Structures are given as structure tokens and as C-alpha cells.
Amino acid sequence: MKKLRPQLDAQVxxxxxxxxxxxxxxxxxxxxxxxxxxxxxxxxxxxxxxVLLARETGIPLSVRCGGHSTAxxxxxxxxxxxDLAKMRALDIDLSTRTAWVEAGxxxxxxxxxTAAHGxxxxxxxxxxxGIGGLTLGGGVGYLVRKHGLTIDNLMAAEIVTADGQVRQVxxxxxxDLFWAIRGGGGNFGVATRFKFRLHPVQSIVGGMLILPAxxxxxxxxxxxxxxxxxxxxxxxxxxPAPPMPFLPEDQHGRLxxxxxxxxxxPPEAGERVLAPFRALATPLVDMLETMPYSGIFPPEDEDxxxxxxxxTMFVDTIGHAEAETILDFLRTSTxxxxxxxxxxxxxxxxxxxxxxxxxxxRESRIMVNLAAxxxxxxxxxxxxxxxxxxxxxxxxxxxGAYVNLLGDEGEDRVRAAYPGRTxxxxxxxxxxxDPTNLFRLNQNIPxxxxx
Numbered sequence: 001m002k003k004l005r006p007q008l009d010a011q012v013x014x015x016x017x018x019x020x021x022x023x024x025x026x027x028x029x030x031x032x033x034x035x036x037x038x039x040x041x042x043x044x045x046x047x048x049x050x051v052l053l054a055r056e057t058g059i060p061l062s063v064r065c066g067g068h069s070t071a072x073x074x075x076x077x078x079x080x081x082x083d084l085a086k087m088r089a090l091d092i093d094l095s096t097r098t099a100w101v102e103a104g105x106x107x108x109x110x111x112x113x114t115a116a117h118g119x120x121x122x123x124x125x126x127x128x129x130g131i132g133g134l135t136l137g138g139g140v141g142y143l144v145r146k147h148g149l150t151i152d153n154l155m156a157a158e159i160v161t162a163d164g165q166v167r168q169v170x171x172x173x174x175x176d177l178f179w180a181i182r183g184g185g186g187n188f189g190v191a192t193r194f195k196f197r198l199h200p201v202q203s204i205v206g207g208m209l210i211l212p213a214x215x216x217x218x219x220x221x222x223x224x225x226x227x228x229x230x231x232x233x234x235x236x237x238x239x240p241a242p243p244m245p246f247l248p249e250d251q252h253g254r255l256x257x258x259x260x261x262x263x264x265x266p267p268e269a270g271e272r273v274l275a276p277f278r279a280l281a282t283p284l285v286d287m288l289e290t291m292p293y294s295g296i297f298p299p300e301d302e303d304x305x306x307x308x309x310x311x312t313m314f315v316d317t318i319g320h321a322e323a324e325t326i327l328d329f330l331r332t333s334t335x336x337x338x339x340x341x342x343x344x345x346x347x348x349x350x351x352x353x354x355x356x357x358x359x360x361x362r363e364s365r366i367m368v369n370l371a372a373x374x375x376x377x378x379x380x381x382x383x384x385x386x387x388x389x390x391x392x393x394x395x396x397x398x399x400g401a402y403v404n405l406l407g408d409e410g411e412d413r414v415r416a417a418y419p420g421r422t423x424x425x426x427x428x429x430x431x432x433x434d435p436t437n438l439f440r441l442n443q444n445i446p447x448x449x450x451x
Contacts, residue, residue, distance in 0.1 A: 008049055011040040011086065023083060024075050026064070027128070029305040030377055031072035035062070035081035042086045044158055044166045044192040050082050051190060052164040055438055062441040063190050065103050065130025070310065071408040073186075073441050074133070084132060087192060092117065097198040098155065103132030103191050108297050115294040120201040122147050124404075125235060125260070127297035132191050137404035138183050138359040140367065142206075142262035142296055145230040145347030147199050151182035151357055152348065158193035162434040166192075180429045183359030184418070185403055186442040187426070188433050201293045205270025206262040209277060210247065210285035213238050213255035217280050218323035221257060222344060222366065224276045230347030231265035232273055238326055239339035241284075251284055255330055261288060262296050309335075309383040310371040311391040312405035314364035314398040318342060322394065329390045335372035335383050340390075343367040360422045361400045368394060369405055403443050414443045424448075 013020055014037055023038050036059070041047045054061035060079030067074045075081050084104035090113055091100045097119060101110055108127025114120055122143030124134050139150020147153060156170035159181065167189075169178040180188050211217050218238060225234050241247055241256045261277065263270035267290045274288055315322070326340045344366055354362045370390050372383040403417035418426055423445070430437075431447035 008039065008046070008053075010042065010046040010049070013038040013040070024081065025305070026067035026069065026072050026074050027305060028068075028070055028072055029307040031075065033072065033075045033077040035076050036078050038081045038083055040083045040086045044160055047082065047084075047160045047190050047192055048164045048166055050080060051160050051162065051438070054080050055162060055164070055436075060441060061438060063132075063186055063439075065132035066106055066128055066134075068126070068129045069133060070405060071443070073443075076441055079441075082190065084130070084190075084192070092119075092198070094119075097200075098195055099198055100193055100195050101131060102193050103130065103135075105131050107131055107134060108294070111297065112294045114198055115201075115292050117198075118200055118202045119198040120293045121150065121153050121196045121198055123150055125297075126300070128300055131194065133186065134404060135194055136181055136183075136185050136191060138402065140343065140345075140349075140402065140404075142204075142233050142235075142260075142293075143199070143201070143264055144343075144345065144349050145233045146264045148348040148352060149357075149359060150196075151359060152352055153197040153199075154182060154194055155197055156195040157181060157191050159189040159191045161189040162436065162438040170195075176429050177433060179356075180358050180426055182357035183403070184426050184429075184445065187430055187439055187445045189439065201264050203267065203290050204262050204264050204293050204296060205267050205274060205288065205290050206260070206296055207287040207289055207291065208285060209259045209261055209274075209283055209288055210241070211257040211259070211277075211281045211283055213257050213327060214281070215320050215323035215327060217257055218326060218342075219318060219320050220280050221259065221277065222318040222342060224280070225344035226346070226365075228273055229265070229269075231269070232261065232263045233347075234262065234277075234344065235260045236342045237339050238330060238342070239337065240330070242337070244285075247285055255327060256284060260296065262293075264293070306373045307375065307377060307380070308371050308373045309380065309387040310369065310405070310407060311387050312367070312369050312402045313391060313394065314361060314400045314402075315366050315368050315394060315396045316398060317396070318366060325393050329386070329393065333372055333383075333386060335374050335386075337371075337373040338386075339371050341369040341371070343369075355421070358418065358422060358426055360419060361398075361402070364398055364400055367402060370394070406443050411444075414445070417443065418445065
């Protein structure tokens with residue numbers, strides 16, 4: 001692979017080079033793939049060179065933005081790892097409240113830069129996630145009820161398709177491809193730039209609220225989140241309390257509701273909206289305050305690479321029985337850390353038609369993510385079995401899945417992310433733009449046989 005250096009106008013890193021191991025490290029633990037070569041382009045034309053190289057040689061191609069793929073899809077074994085880390089340019093147009101940003105920038109970097117102008121685009125809930133991967137899968141974050149999914153604010157994109165063409169896509173140019181990349185993941189090419197709509201978000205009222213976890217508190221928290229105005233988006237993690245210095249020591253290890261609240265509206269109204277949550281029980285920790293939107297993203301430990309069993313799903317309701325189920329399972333977990341995460345959806349996200357984009361879960365009411373974090377790979381079996389039992393106990397009418405939180409779980413789970421006609425339509429578009437399935441190291445959608 002060293003012969004690539006003079007052929008490609010991009011940074012080439014091989015296993016013999018310093019920095020190779022750091023470059024191939026991704027966020028999830030237990031991923032130890034060794035690409036034959038890592039290529040770091042700095043513009044779309046270089047990306048096109050790499051795509052054509054993979055196409056011509058048949059060498060597997062993985063694409064990394066921030067490295068947070070739960071399945072570790074950003075790094076491959078023995079193939080080409082296309083790392084977009086050098087593609088981080090951001091151009092904010094204040095007159096139109098739009099921004100063009102390259103796919104390798106992190107969501108936190110973008111959020112901090114736009115917050116300086118009192119503007120925001122909603123992404124996820126972790127600042128180190130790459131914009132590219134998060135956007136292509138949908139984007140469920142702290143502004144989801146007020147301003148919709150990330151893809152609901154995507155106005156255009158630049159994408160390199162399997163034929164090496166750099167395409168500009170929007171509602172009028174390649175509208176089928178523009179539809180597919182809004183939720184369909186990395187199946188259709190390498191997205192290199194995005195144009196986003198920006199919203200005025202001068203500040204938010206939010207932060208961390210920790211309550212004792214009882215069935216009544218969990219049920220009531222969800223009910224309050226559903227009844228709240230759409231300016232409020234919240235994430236509730238039911239979990240054993242970690243040994244945080246600001247948490248009373250006698251609470252460490254006890255089950256708590258560790259909630260992150262985000263009210264994107266006037267501070268006075270935010271205080272009124274958050275009051276019912278504070279009243280559910282005497283808070284163990286109350287860090288709710290007025291802050292810049294960027295302040296909702298906490299600092300992260302760069303050395304944290306968790307081994308985890310997980311499951312993402314949607315449910316219609318969290319009543320008393322479901323709350324008791326959550327508590328019962330968490331009490332029986334033998335993992336180093338276990339959690340059930342609840343996110344009430346609706347609002348702006350739900351006002352978009354399910355067939356308007358490749359994210360079909362517009363009518364889903366509550367997203368649930370179950371996780372068990374453990375220490376060594378040989379522990380995986382019992383924790384994965386516990387997750388399966390937990391998911392089966394929580395399952396309701398909605399059998400969907402959020403693609404950005406899927407692990408390596410097989411085709412049936414990918415189909416759950418794209419049920420019904422969405423799957424069929426995506427396969428036809430896949431056949432048009434990537435008939436040989438060059439972009440297959442992802443939550444894969446195979447091309448239609450008759451496409």
C-alpha cells in the first residue's frame with residue numbers, strides 16, 4: 001500500500017507509520033480492526049480518488065467521521081479506511097441562517113461555533129460524534145421536539161457516489177438520492193459536505209437533574225415529558241448512581257433517574273416547565289440553569305472505550321408496569337454499569353410525513369436504549385443475554401429501531417430500522433447509485449436485484 005503515496009493527493013498512513021494505532025482506534029471498546037491503509041483526504045476530489053481505487057481493486061472500504069459507530073463500521077480489517085478527520089471546514093451564513101460544514105467536523109465543534117452567533121442545528125447528545133455519520137442516520141438530539149431531526153434541517157449535501165462522481169444533492173438535484181441519505185446511512189456514497197438550517201437558540205434552560213428511581217418517578221417523568229411544550233427535550237437514564245463527587249455518598253450505586261433536560265425557549269418559561277420535574281421527588285442533584293446551548297454537552301474522557309451490550313427500540317408507553325420492569329432488570333444486572341435510557345419524542349419530528357425521508361419512525365412515541373457496560377470481552381455472553389431478555393420484556397407494538405444506535409445485529413435489525421416500503425425504496429435507489437454494494441461496511445441495504 002505504500003505505492004499509494006505518489007498516486008494519491010492525500011495523507012496516507014500505513015501500519016508502519018507513527019500514529020497508525022491512534023488513527024484506527026474508534027469509540028466502542030473491543031474493536032481491533034487493522035486496515036491495510038488509512039487515507040485522510042482534505043477535499044471531495046481526493047475522496048473520489050479513494051472511492052475509485054476501492055472500486056477498481058475490490059479492496060474493502062470503510063468510512064470514518066467520528067468513530068462512534070456502535071458496530072465499529074468506521075474501521076475495517078485489511079482494507080482501506082477513509083478517514084474524514086481533515087475535512088472540518090465550516091462556513092456560516094448569518095444572512096440566511098445556514099451553514100455549510102464538512103463531514104469530518106464533530107457535532108460539538110459545530111455547536112460551539114454556531115452558538116457564538118446565538119444559532120444552532122440539533123444533532124445528538126455527544127459532542128465527539130462526527131457530523132457525517134450522525135446526520136446520515138437521522139439525528140435525534142436535544143432539539144428534536146422543537147426543531148426536528150438533524151435531517152429535517154438538512155437542505156443540501158455533497159456526496160461522492162460509487163462511480164467516483166462528486167454530486168450536489170437537494171430537493172431538486174438527484175432528489176431520490178437526497179431522500180435516501182436523510183436516514184439511509186452511509187449506503188449511497190461518502191457524504192463530504194452538508195448544508196444545514198440554523199435556528200435562533202440564544203440560550204437554553206437545562207442541565208442535569210438526578211432523582212431517586214422509583215416506578216412512580218419514572219412513570220411520572222415520562223408523563224411530564226409528554227405533556228411538556230415541544231421546547232423541552234429530555235433524556236432520562238435509569239441507572240445505578242455513579243460515584244460522582246457532587247452526589248451524596250450514600251446514593252452511590254443506588255438506582256436513580258439521571259436526566260438531562262434542555263428547554264429551548266425563554267428562561268422564565270423554562271423554569272415553569274421544569275418545575276414539575278423537580279417536584280416529582282426531592283432532587284439528589286439539581287444542576288438545571290440557564291446556559292448556552294453548547295453547555296448541554298459535557299466534557300468527555302478521550303480514553304473511555306466501553307465494551308457494551310445494547311439494544312435500541314421504540315415503545316408507545318412507559319406506565320407503572322413498564323417502570324417496574326426497568327427497575328427489576330436493573331437490579332439483576334451483573335454488569336459494571338447498566339442503564340435504560342428513555343427519550344420522549346413527538347413535536348416537530350412527528351409533523352414530518354413518515355415517507356418524506358428515509359427515517360420512517362415519525363409516529364414513534366418513546367425511544368428506549370438498553371445498555372450493559374462490562375470490563376472484559378469474555379464477559380459478553382451473560383450481558384448480551386440479559387439485554388435480550390430486557391428488550392423482550394419491554395417490547396410493545398412498535399418494532400422499529402434507530403439505525404444510529406444499532407450494533408452488529410444482522411439484517412432483521414437493519415430491516416427494523418427501515419420497515420415496509422422504506423426498505424424497498426432504499427434498495428431501488430441503492431441499485432441505481434451503488435449496484436455492486438461498494439458501500440457495504442455499514443448497516444447495509446443491499447441493492448435491489450432488478451434495480
